[in-house]
Amino acid sequence: MEVPILKQGSYLIATVQGALTDADLLELRAALLERVVRMRSQGVILDLTALDVMDSFASRTIREIADMIRLRGAATVIVGIQPEVAFAMVQLGLTLEEVTTALDLEEGLAYLNQKSKEARI
Amino acid sequence: MAADEVRVQIVSDSDIVAARSMGRTLAIKLGFSSGDITLIATAISELARNILSYARQGEILLRTVDGSNRTGILIVASDEGPGISDIRQALRDGFSTSGSLGMGLPGVRRLMDEFEITSEPMHGTTVKVKKWKQ
DSSP: OOOOEEEETTEEEEEOOSOOOHHHHHHHHHHHHHHHHHTTOSEEEEEOTTOOOOOHHHHHHHHHHHHHHHHTTOEEEEEOOOHHHHHHHHHHTOOOTTSEEESSHHHHHHHHHHHHHHHHO | OOOOEEEEEEOSHHHHHHHHHHHHHHHHHTTOOHHHHHHHHHHHHHHHHHIIIIISOEEEEEEEEEOSSOEEEEEEEEEOSSOOSOHHHHTSTTOOSSSSOSOHHHHHHHHSSEEEEEEETTTEEEEEEEEEOO
């Protein structure tokens, strides 16, 4: 299932629509990086509200996405991880510690706005 | 009630998603809580992933189990891959031979109520896990 990526100002918003295969995750990684470069984006929000399961591969790929985007000088925020998914992730030993997370899209945008404000000072 | 049984062949990454979605369907049918349904789906995902990474192909079997006064779900992940020579090491957190995170088996053990593994080098591995409805 392809993940649509929308441009909003200098940010990109990728909204997962359902279960993702490994191939879908790798495609998302490539597509996001390509867009961040092409559009000179300053931030990316990855909305995982509809994601059913976060296993070791999904978690690793999301961490890689955030790392790559950070190396490009942009920020990534993961939003919408469901409570059940969060519980299963912690049980499994996946914490995504290095990645910024926020409750929802609104909070994610607020974080990116704050961050770009700080960068301008 | 006749035991429901589903088998999913695992040969590609899309089968991982198919297996966990069938597990989810069965867990919903059995009346598991939404939290437990996600734990079950996550365990299936990780077991199917292990099959692909280590054995290239195998099978996930999902079945209802009736205890004396409780109902549960049994998941059997089996393959005819290279097997695990040191099971104790494979069950230790952080251990991995396929370059993955090494969360696989110890993580799955924490997600489920019962965990059993048998493996014979050169002949394959079978992991059986159960989750009981609370």
